[in-house]
Amino acid sequence: MIDVKNITKIYDPDANAFLALDGVSFKIEDGEFVAIMGPSGSGKSTLMHILGALDTPTTGTYFLDGKDVSSLTDDELADIRRDKIGFVFQSFNLLPRSTVLRNVMLPLIYSGVGEEERDRRAREALHASGLDETHFTHLSNQLSGGQIQRVAISRALVNNPSLILADEPTGNLDSKTGEIVLGTFQKLNKELGRTIILITHEPDVAEHADRIIVIRDGKITEDRKNHKKKDAVLELAKINSLKQ
Amino acid sequence: MTIFDILHETYSAIFANKVRSGLTMLGIVIGISSVIAMLSIGQGAQNSIQSSIQSIGSNLILITPGAQRGPGVQISAGRGSAKTLTLEDVTAIQQQATNIKAIAPEVSGRYQVTAQGQNTNTTITGTVPDYQSVRNVSIAEGTFITDQNLQAGSKVAVIGPNVRDDLFGVDVDAIGKKIRINKVDFTVIGMTVAKGGSGFGSQDDLIWMPLSTAQRLLSGDEYVTTISVQAPDSNSSAGIQAQITDILTTKHNIKNGVLDFSVLNQADIAATATSITQIFTILLGSVAGISLVVGGIGIMNMMLTTVTERTREIGLRKAIGARNKDISLQFLIEALMLTFIGGGIGIILGWLISFLINYFGLIATQVSWFSIILSFTVSAVIGIVFGYYPARRAAGLNPIDALKYE
Structure with a gap:
């Protein structure tokens, strides 16, 4: 469970102070699929960094699974990221010189999981995100954009995290591949009960989630249930039929 | 990880x-x-x-004549500066110095040597039987110079393997053959083991004969060119070096401190x-x-x-x-x-x-x-x-x- 209370983030507090987040509060229950939406400069990246334990807030508290993450040291934050958070970034998600399997294993390597166990779990995660087994031993620079994102999702899954955090995961993809990737998130949320936070600036993308939090100028302006949730499978069928 | x-x-x-x-x-x-x-x-x-350094012997002290001459003071000018050591010096060292292991005087010079139409120019050393142990000479064939040879002034010679190669050819048995030095025939009685090494002159390109023979037939006087003294161990060689210097200073009656001989310690050279x-x-x-x-x-x-x-x-x-x-x-x-x-x-x-x-x-x-x-x-x-x-x-x-x- 995520409990964010009155978080502020001030960059450069001495000289020209910039208030990136201004009193943000919300709760996300386990198993929710939430989209955080906002234009660039709205503070959503800052919020993502704090939610992802890459950064700490200036004031306020952030509880992840009952643990206060807002005042941890660098190493403690690294451990939180390793054990409780799975990241999917817009680009440069994978190590180019390593195989798909090796990339997915990486979080397990850092948590010291044994070789057989990590191979098993990496394969399991890759199957869950629907990547074909023939690609497992490919180097990651031999994959297409959609395949790369699915490998990244597998890596985000592999450590059994409390939270999967996706930062503009479809930003570099065409709409068809984007739907496939979003469909993977929906499937993981529905079938495996994963908590997913999707950061995006596109309303179309945000509408794949169950709940949408809109942020603007560092403040939450909207936090609503998404009643017209898009199903990626149907959307994909639509795109395909349009093409024909 | x-x-x-x-x-x-x-x-x-x-x-x-x-x-x-x-x-x-x-x-x-x-x-x-x-x-x-x-x-x-x-x-x-x-x-x-x-x-x-080791191939010329171990714990050696070498006495050579007249290496030092003071400015304006000519030592023994009449006899030539290189001739100041005699067998009497050897006897004096033997009698007065304590703790020396062996002593071997020698007289050496370069001569033309001929045999069977071949010839070479090499260093001839006249010496005593103790030389063999003092200078680490090992005999490959035959014998080294004996006391008998020395007393009799026999015309015999021990040759190094290089001399054998030059005069008789490689792997030829030279024992009993004649070599001619200074118009005198010598019988080869032994050959040394090859030592190799070159730093201080090859130890293999040498001929040895009894000291008495060399003095009589080659140098023609009673001087010696080097006296080799062997110390029992490397620690005592410095003390023996000092003793010998004292003995010879007294014996040669040197009062102005300008020595007509020099004493070299092998340990010093090695160091x-x-x-x-x-x-x-x-x-x-x-x-x-x-x-x-x-x-x-x-x-x-x-x-x-x-x-x-x-x-x-x-x-x-x-x-x-x-x-x-x-x-x-x-x-x-x-x-x-x-x-x-x-x-x-x-x-x-x-x-x-x-x-x-x-x-x-x-x-x-x-x-x-x-x-x-x-x-x-x-x-x-x-x-x-x-x-x-x-x-x-x-x-x-x-x-x-x-x-x-x-």
């Missing part, structure tokens, strides 16, 4: 940039191999000089030679060491470039849970691996250079374990020292900035 995982990362990183890694390693290879080769040359030179070759080795080693440091700076340069290039990779690794320690260890091991591989190749190359120098007979080099351990340690230290700063820099990167880095 186990060491095996780190090695896996390191291996793929080094092999991703084969040319750059190779060139960086080359710096270490050159550094290490030159340290090994230079130290082996130094060691080889030292050994060859030491064995030359001087050792210190010279050591300085020579240190000099060579430090020149090679400089190239090793340059190689280390090459490693640091490459690692800094690598850290900059892989900023996004570092950011990604941190985002998925790598601690600062994991990152710094990865880059440190990478630098260490470069120096280790470079060091390993360098050791092999250095050994090969040393082997080739030996093989082509330039100098009898010797690769010591010390130099291998030294260069391995040095390359490890270089890896740590020059890898530490780039690794720290990598670990200190902020994951957010690193992920944004273009």
